[in-house]
Amino acid sequence: MRQNGFRAEEIDTGRPHPARIYDYLLGGKDNYEVDRAAGDRLAAAAPEVRIGVQANRDFMRRAVRYVVGGGVRQILDIGTGLPTSPNVHEIARQVAPDVRVAYVDNDPIVNVHANALLTGAGATGVVLGDLRDPQAVVDNPEVRRVIDFDQPVALLLVAVLHFLTDAEKPEQIVATLRDALPAGSFLVLSHATGDFADRSGAQAVYTNATATLNLRSHGAVERFFDGFELVDPGLAQVPFWRPDAPPATKPGEIGFYGGVARKAR
Numbered sequence: 040m041r042q043n044g045f046r047a048e049e050i051d052t053g054r055p056h057p058a059r060i061y062d063y064l065l066g067g068k069d070n071y072e073v074d075r076a077a078g079d080r081l082a083a084a085a086p087e088v089r090i091g092v093q094a095n096r097d098f099m100r101r102a103v104r105y106v107v108g109g110g111v112r113q114i115l116d117i118g119t120g121l122p123t124s125p126n127v128h129e130i131a132r133q134v135a136p137d138v139r140v141a142y143v144d145n146d147p148i149v150n151v152h153a154n155a156l157l158t159g160a161g162a163t164g165v166v167l168g169d170l171r172d173p174q175a176v177v178d179n180p181e182v183r184r185v186i187d188f189d190q191p192v193a194l195l196l197v198a199v200l201h202f203l204t205d206a207e208k209p210e211q212i213v214a215t216l217r218d219a220l221p222a223g224s225f226l227v228l229s230h231a232t233g234d235f236a237d238r239s240g241a242q243a244v245y246t247n248a249t250a251t252l253n254l255r256s257h258g259a260v261e262r263f264f265d266g267f268e269l270v271d272p273g274l275a276q277v278p279f280w281r282p283d284a285p286p287a288t289k290p291g292e293i294g295f296y297g298g299v300a301r302k303a304r
């Protein structure tokens with residue numbers, strides 16, 4: 040069976056996949072033994088990882104509500120992950136039922152599961168695409184069916200850029216995407232960091248995985264927002280980005296930064 044040009048049998052159950060490790064850490068069922076073993080090694084190397092992925096997910100929810108509350112009606116979510124309730128379109132449509140969402144991920148298993156979940160949802164598209172080829176994502180016909188690049192778009196790069204190495208030029212990739220967005224668009228971004236603890240053990244878990252883990256400092260993550268204006272409170276540790284209630288974790292406990300920014304021009 041072919042899914043958007045990729046064969047479903049390319050799903051590799053012999054190596055851990057970031058999407059499936061993440062699903063396991065979130066308590067999901069769409070993972071294999073190799074992913075669970077990697078997730079357990081990750082939790083041993085970075086004990087806060089389980090609350091960290093939940094905190095990242097909570098950040099994403101608050102950020103989606105923020106941008107949709109601000110009037111955006113289109114979301115381009117690159118690095119979607121396996122379906123996890125509530126999904127981005129469900130969160131967005133609680134605020135505004137007419138939000139359109141294009142989901143893009145390079146993992147065939149995400150594509151298969153997301154397509155199964157979203158069959159018949161006309162305002163939602165699922166694309167097998169790679170962030171490392173941002174122009175192809177922007178030009179993808181299914182993305183174009185869902186997203187009108189003449190109207191403001193919220194671009195979600197949530198917990199995905201750390202799977203790109205510096206050699207893959209992530210800043211240039213974000214700039215290409217930014218240049219495709221009209222004024223009034225938003226960037227919602229989160230990223231893992233080693234600023235608060237030595238996380239080399241966590242990075243080592245990904246050496247055999249289908250993508251490596253590239254931790255970045257506050258300054259390096261902030262540079263991804265070039266050409267955007269960060270909204271308050273700027274790039275923050277995810278539990279501290281506009282929390283709904285006082286965060287249950289202490290500063291420095293969770294190695295994830297998150298921020299939301301608007302493209303003014």
Ligand SMILES: C[S@@+](CC[C@H](N)C(=O)[O-])C[C@H]1O[C@@H](n2cnc3c(N)ncnc32)[C@H](O)[C@@H]1O
Pocket residue numbers: 057058061095096099117118119120121143144145146149168169170171196197198199202250
């Ligand atoms: C940690 S999950 C994050 C899921 C979701 N964005 C969230 O934060 O809850 C990272 C996702 O990024 C995807 N991913 C990794 N590298 C990618 C790339 N080069 N292009 C597209 N997706 C990628 C993985 O397959 C995985 O589904």
